[in-house]
Amino acid sequence: HVLSGQGGNVAAWTGPDGIVLVDDSLAQAAPQLVEAVAKIAAGPIRFVVITHWHPDHAGGSEALGKAGSVLIAQENARSRMSEAQNVEACDLRVPPSPKAALPAVTFSDSLSLHLNGDDLEAVHVGNAHTDGDVIVWWDKANAVHLGDLFYAGGYPFIDLGSGGSLAGVVAAIEQVLARADAQTVVIPGHGPVAGRAELAAYRDMLVAVGRRVRQLVEDGRSEEQIIASHPTAEFDERYGKGAVDPDRFVTMLYADFSGGR
Numbered sequence: 345h346v347l348s349g350q351g352g353n354v355a356a357w358t359g360p361d362g363i364v365l366v367d368d369s370l371a372q373a374a375p376q377l378v379e380a381v382a383k384i385a386a387g388p389i390r391f392v393v394i395t396h397w398h399p400d401h402a403g404g405s406e407a408l409g410k411a412g413s414v415l416i417a418q419e420n421a422r423s424r425m426s427e428a429q430n431v432e433a434c435d436l437r438v439p440p441s442p443k444a445a446l447p448a449v450t451f452s453d454s455l456s457l458h459l460n461g462d463d464l465e466a467v468h469v470g471n472a473h474t475d476g477d478v479i480v481w482w483d484k485a486n487a488v489h490l491g492d493l494f495y496a497g498g499y500p501f502i503d504l505g506s507g508g509s510l511a512g513v514v515a516a517i518e519q520v521l522a523r524a525d526a527q528t529v530v531i532p533g534h535g536p537v538a539g540r541a542e543l544a545a546y547r548d549m550l551v552a553v554g555r556r557v558r559q560l561v562e563d564g565r566s567e568e569q570i571i572a573s574h575p576t577a578e579f580d581e582r583y584g585k586g587a588v589d590p591d592r593f594v595t596m597l598y599a600d601f602s603g604g605r
Contacts, residue, residue, distance in 0.1 A: 351400040359460025362390035368404030395491025406445035417447035420476030469516035475507025487529040496535025498586020499593035557597040
C-alpha cells in the first residue's frame, strides 16, 4: 500500500510476519499515519526503512521509535539526523533528532529484510538527492520506492548541501531502469505511483535540461542569463506545476555545475 499526505509517500508492507514502512512522513502526521496503517493491518509496525533524512520523510521517526519500531537508514542519513542541518535552498533549519528518532540499524551499501513471503532490499546510492539515499526494492512484488530520487510529475529538489547532485540522481534512476520492467510498480517520493515508462521520461528530462544548463555554465553565462533562456521550456507543461518551479530547478542546476553551494 502507498499512503500519501502532506509529507513524502509512505509504503506499507504487511503480512503474517509484521508491518514494515518505508518512510514515515512528517512529525505532525505521525498519529494519522499510524491510524491509516491500522486500517490496513492489525499489529505493531516492526520496521521503518528511511529513504533519506529529510523531515518530510523521516519526521515520524520519533513517534514510531518510541512505539517500538526498529528504525533503519543508510549511515549518512543517521549522521545527518544526529546533527543540526541547514537546508539553505529551502531556508530550513532542522535541529538534531531526539534519541528515539535515530535509526538503531544502519548500513553502508545494502540491507535486506526477509518477511511476509518476500525480500526487501535497500540499496544505497551516493550523492544523489542527498548523500544518504536508498532505493527500496521488493523482489517478488516487483515494486520499488525511490524516495526523492523521483518526483512524479514535478521537477526535483536536489539537496546540494547534503551532498546531492544531478549526476547522482540520474545514475540512481539508471540503476532502477536497468532492473525494472513494464510491470514494475514505481513509488516516487512525491506524486502518484508510476511505472517504468514515466521514470524513463523523467530521466530523459533530467538529462536534457542538465546538458543545456551545463553547456550554458561552460559558456560563461550568468545564473540570471541561464534562467532567462528557459532551458526547461519544453518540459514545463508536464513538470513545471509541482513544488519546484522551473526557475528554482535551474537555479539548483546552476549551483551544482558551477560548484556553488
